[in-house]
Structure formats: structure tokens, C-alpha cells
Amino acid sequence: MLDWLPENVSVFGEGVDHLFTLIYYISVAIFILVNVIYVAFIIRYRRKRKGDRAYYYHGNNLLEFSWTALPFVLFLFLAFYSDGIWESIKYSDKTPNPDLVVEVMGQTYMWHFRYPGSDGIFGRREARFMGTTNPFGIDPDDPNGKDDYTTINNLTIPVNKTVLVHLSSMDVIHSFFLPNMRVKQDAVPGQWVDVWFNSVKTGKYEIACAELCGSGHYLMRAVLEVKSQSAFDGWLDEQYGGLLAALNAPSAVPATAPAAQDQSAPAASPTH
Amino acid sequence: MEAVLSTEKHALAGGHAHSESFIRHYIFSTDHKMIAKQFMFTAIFFLFIGGAFALFIRWQLAYPGQPIPLIGKLLPSTWVNGQGAVTAEWYTQLLTMHGTIMIFAVIIPLLVGTFGNFAIPLMIGADDMAFPFLNMVSFWLFPLAGIIMMSGFFMEGGMAAAGWTSYPPLSAIASTGQTLWIVALFLIGFSSILGGVNYITTILNMRAPGMKMFDMPMTVWAVFITAIIITIGTPVLASALSMLFMDNFLSTSFFMPAHLTVATRDMSRTAGGGQPLLWQHLFWFYSHPAVYIMILPGMGVVSDVLATFSRKPLYGYKAMVFAIIAIAFLGIIVWGHHMFQSGMNPLLGTTFMVSTMVIAVPSAIKTFNWLGTMWRGKMEFVTPMLNAVAFVSMFVIGGLSGIFMASTPVDVFIHDTYFIVGHIHYVLFGGSLFAIFAGLHYWFPKMSGRMYNERLGKLHFWITFISFNCTFFPMHILGIGGMMRRIYDPTVYDFLKPFQPMNEFITISAIVLGFAQFILVYNLLHSWFYGKKAKRNPWRANTLEWQAPSPPPHGNFDTELRVYRGPYEYSSPDSVQDYLPQTVSPEELQEQNERHRQRLAQQEHAQPVA
């Protein structure tokens, strides 16, 4: 049954899948055990004749104790085993040093992604600046924000590198779901949450929204592109270069970031 | 004296007063049995509404964008598009109303409203509930709430569409239908609390002489503990609903952060500073215990049915009682397992995982004790027993899938996928609803005074059992494949396209499952009027309700009751018969045994001649 899992390409996903498999086998074993006994009882202990009498018996304390203790030990073991993996994925003090930091903002019904730009620094953001033209709420007066690069529904990352995502939402709750990375994290408005992952394989994968966010919930799909480091660098240079060119061009209208294949939102006002 | 009075009343009622007594008897009744029937018929009505919604949902998932067969063209244009296919807006309303109706208008009213009302006074030997008037109010709030909730159909924007969990901000910036949903749930909660207080008082104060707490059948124990959970949990839901109502209506900010970008609503009056996660904590503080409200009474019914038809004492009666108490207690401290991916501190994920794993233990205890009950029994597979046996097996699957989700790292992947939908339905349909089917057939003779049709009962069981598994088991696989719940069209995603044949299979099974329920209704309705007349104790059961006439008159019992023993003395060596009712005194027992022996002896004499 676990063959149906989408291909895992993340590093910690392997641990998760192992745990999944372990619980799966334990469950199947328990299920078979209980149901074999069950069916055997159903076949064996039917009333066949009138006047048949059942065995008059109220229970046995030793048995009660053992079928309390055994599941207790088993389930606690599963809890502690799971917790090791959980901590390594989720606890902030166990997050590895990121090679790339990206901000992700959910909006009904799309995903915005923000890269820090060629200066490597995100512009300051504040909730009061947030709006449809400025989904991240980048402070227009902060020079670091001028070159921040944003895309819609396309996240491009380098392979074998730890990517740290700061995640939030600008309207309702969404959930950032990367099936192949074994990542899912709710994006909650008014709150930033960190998620990290690490892809071991290049390719195109899908990003979905997993929390009901309105009738267009099912459309909230984005693409995750995992590129080799050199391809990623090339891609980034291209985006950043285009953005800088637009920034430096003397123009009164807000520049649109020359995005690859997607319609990018204007990253910041171009006035120098 | 009393007799005189009542004949006088009858004489007076003879003329014009007849319609009034009809209203008192059938509509604003304070008799617990009539109220139980009212709950039952209203809930079964809602079962079909909720079921129809589910089939619309399933149609869309299997055949996205294709017109609904036969009736698609007849539906209003706010629901379907020009071709007669479900729209995304209506789809979202459907899934919200399906969940809400099934939980609050079907399962809870059937388990708590129907069985609680019908069985509690009868099983403890009381003539009615402690507060008959409250009981009546408790019922009438329920259809009222149902009408309010459904009236969203006629409002602009339709019914509520934020899921049965209604997470804000989505639910706080919603249409009128959402406000109606909030008001309706508030009323249903009120109804629950009235019922809960009533059950607790009745069980504590009105047991027949001689009946100790540990002489109570499991159904009574289960409803008792359930009632306690209801009275603890529901006020928290009520407070959360009040806040959500104000966020929606008065632009308060209990759950609303500042500076949301919302196109559909003017947010300038919303100050912000609220926390969306607060709702989730409050909601699940009620709704996790609520899932036990929806299973504990079922467990009680199943325990009684299994013991009766295994002709054996319930295995580990006290362990069963303590397991229920443990579930109720632990159930209050596991709500966070619904929030592992919500953005709450992952440290809390760890603690809630541990408590959730621990709560699986009493569930395991109950399962083993049910097996123990059947061990060396003499089982009779009539319809109630078939449904109860199915319950145990389905509950095992639901419990085991719970373990996957309790394991936080695994839950990262399966949270908000069809795996959860599979889990819910194995516990709520495979569990609660099969227990309800068991109970409906088990008490049908007492309720109606007639027997249901055994062949139809079995037919209904087998079709339901098979199509249930075909419908819901594959959902686990969809979840493993990553299919998100509550999506309108899975084919938008490349990684979900391979699952379309499975979605079609599920939908076909679901249609069979839905239509099989007409067998149940036909059987119940037809037998209610034309069934074979039922004896007092057709199942040869021990508990008190079977000492009353079928159906019991107003005031229930025609004999003085005294309880001498526990409810599960089946196949006791003390009795010649294989059952020993709670009310039979030791002297009566001797006489009975004597009579029985003589009869047996006579039969043996008679046989060779014949």
C-alpha cells in the first residue's frame, strides 16, 4: 500500500517513510492478529442447538493487565521513536544552517515566493504595508528591499542544499504542502513559521495547498523546480539581473520583474 | 383515587380536546420514549440529506465537471453550472454541510438523543427522565437549529462553506450562511447541555431500588460518561462560537490578526491583534471530546448487544467501565493532535503525541474485552449482533489509522489528506453508525412493539458492510498518495491524476452504500406498522428495559422493580435458563428453575410419543 506514496526526494523524508513503514507493518500485524482470532471465534462459537450454553466467565485480571501493559509499552515506544524524528524536523534549535532562505506567502488562491535579491538581504517587512501589490509588506523606504525578487506559483531551489522557508499568509489559513519533500505546514496570517527541507534530486514537483481556503482551494497549485547548483545560479542571475535592469531604468511606472515564465508581482517601487 | 382521576381526564378529553392531546402526545411530548422517537426520525431524515450531499461531492470527485445524472439540470443555478455540474462554490458548501449535519444532526442525536433518551430510564428502571420538560426543550432546539442551518440555502452566498471545523479567518469573513451555521451550532450545543444535565441527574438519582452504579449496563455507563463530557466541553464550544459570531458580525478581533488583505469585506473596522490558532484550540478542546461523545455510547450499545447475543457475561465489566472513564479523561488532553501542522509550538506536538498514543490504550483494552466476551460464547447472528460484530472490526481499523496520525512525523504527510477522511469514516461510520444500526434493531421491538424483518435487516447489513469498506478503505490509499481533502477537482494536480480510477470506484461504491439505506428505512417503517408483534423480552436479555411491556406505556413499568444483580448474568449456573434478569429475586429464581425443570421433564416425556 505504501507504494502509492509519491516519490520522496528529501533527506529527512527517508526517516519519515521508515517510520510510516514501521507503523504500517505493526498495524497490519495487529489487524491480522485481531481479525484472525475474531473470525475464528465467529466460526467456532456459534450457537448451534437450542439449549447450548456459553461458558460462564467474567474475566481475568492478569489478562486485563497484560493487554493494558503491552499496548501501553508499544505505543509509548512509537511515541518516543516518532519524537526523535519530529524534533529533528521541527525544533528550531535542530534546524541545519540554511543555504538558501526564501519567504513564502499564501494568498487566496496563489503562492508568492520571495528571494532576498543580489544583496542577499531581505528588505524589512511590516504587516501594515501588506496588500495585493505588496504581498510581503516590504517597507518601501528600506533600500534592502528594492532588489528583492518575488515570483508567483514557482519556487526554484538548488539541489542538495538546505532551504529554509519563512511562511505566512496574507488572508486566510493555507497549508504549504510539498508531497515529495514530506513537508506540510499551515500558513497562518499574522504569524511566521519556519519550514526547512533539502531535495536530493533535480526535477519539477508540485506544491499544493492542503487547508481549505475557499472555493478555489483546489486551484492553489505551484511548481517546485529543483535545479543543479549551476543551473540555479544561472537562473537566479538572470532574474536578479533583469530586476536590476528594470530598477535602474528611468521609468515612472512601476517596473514589472521580468520573470521567467510566470507573471511576477512588482517587487518594489523603482524610484531611486 | 388515581384511577378515578385518569378516567375523568379521558372523559374530558373525549370531545374537542382530541387535537390538543395529539399535540401533547406526538409533538410537544415530555415522554422520554416519544422524544427518543422524535430524535430518531429527525436524525434519520438528516442522514438522508447529509448522504445526498455526500453523493454530490463524490460525483464531482469521480467525474469532475460532468453534469450530475438525471437531476443535474433541475438544480438551481446557484448550485450547478449551465450543464448541470456541481460548481466549486456549491461543492465547498456541500462538504461543510455534510460534515456538520452528519456529526451534529445525525450521529450525536441518534446515539445520545435517541438511545440516551430511550434506553436510560428503561435500563435503570425509572418512569421517565428527571426533567421531562427540559428533555422536550432539548429536542425542539434540534430541528430549530437544523432549519436555521439549512436556511442558508436561501441566502446570498449560500450555506456555510468553511468546513465543519470552520477555521477563521475564512469563517470570520464569510457569508450569512456562516453566521446561520454559528447560531445553529450554538443552539445544538444548548440542546446537548440540557440533555447532558438530564442524563447525569437521571442516572444518579433515579435508579431502581437495589441498583448500584456497578449494576448498570454499559450503555448506561457510556451515556453517563458522555453526558459528563458534554457538560464540560460544550460551554467551551459555545464561547468559541460566540467569539466567532462577533468577529463576523461586529468586527471584533478575537481570531483576527491586523492588516488582512481581503477583497470581499471591508477590514478597516477590524482592529486586529487576534489569533487564528485560538479558535483551533477552543474548537478542538470541544471537538476532540466530541468524537468520544460520538463513539462511547456506541461502545456501550455494542457491549450490551455482544453480551446478549453471545449469551455470555461481558468480559471484564469493570475494566470496560474504567476504560471508558480513562478515555473520557484522556480525551480532554489530546486536542492538540489536530493541530500538529497548525503552526503551534512543535514542543506541544511532542506532548500531544504522547497523550494521543496513551489514549489508544483504553481503546485497545475495550477491543480485547469484546473478543473475550465472544470467546466460548454461543453467538446468535441476528441483525443487531451482525452490526455489533462489524463495529468491533471496523473500529480496530479506525484505531490503527489513528496511530499513523498520532505519530507526528507521519502526520506531517497525511494531515489534511484523504487518509484523515478514511480514519473519520472508519470510526464514525464503521464505528458509530454500525453501533447505531445495532441499537436500532436491538431496541426496535421495545420501541415499536413489533419485530423488524430479519431478512431485510441482514440484507441491509451485508450490502452496507461491503459497500462501506469499498467506499472508505481506498481513501487511505488516496491519502497515502497525497490527495488533499476538501479539493473540488483532483485532476488539477499531475501527481493525483493516476488516482482517478480509484476515485471512480469509490463513488460507485458510495452510491450503492447510499441507496442501501432505503432498505433500512423501509424495514423500520414497514415493520413499525405491520411487523410481527413483539414479546416483552424477545432477545432473552437481562437488563431492565425488557421487563417492561413492548412498547412500554407512559410511566414504563407495570411491575415493582428491584435489582438483585449485575446486567450480564448470561449462562449462569444459578439459572436453568441461559439468562438471569437483573430483577429476578433469589426466591423467584428458585421457583423459575423448578418450573423450568418440570417443563423440560414433561417435554422429554412427550417427545418419544410424538
Ligand code: HEM
Ligand atoms: C485509537 C484512537 C484514536 C486515535 C489515536 C486518533 C487520532 C486522531 C488524530 C491524530 C487525528 C488528527 C489527524 C489530522 O488531522 O492530522 C484524528 C482526527 C480525527 N479523529 Fe481520531 N483518533 C482515534 C479515534 C477516533 C474516534 C473513536 C473518533 C470518533 C468516533 C475519531 C474521530 C476523528 C475525527 C472526526 C477526526 C478528524 C477531524 C477533522 O479534521 O475533520 N477518532 N484522530
Ligand SMILES: [Cu+2]
Ligand atoms: Cu487552500
Ligand SMILES: [Cu+2]
Ligand atoms: Cu482528536
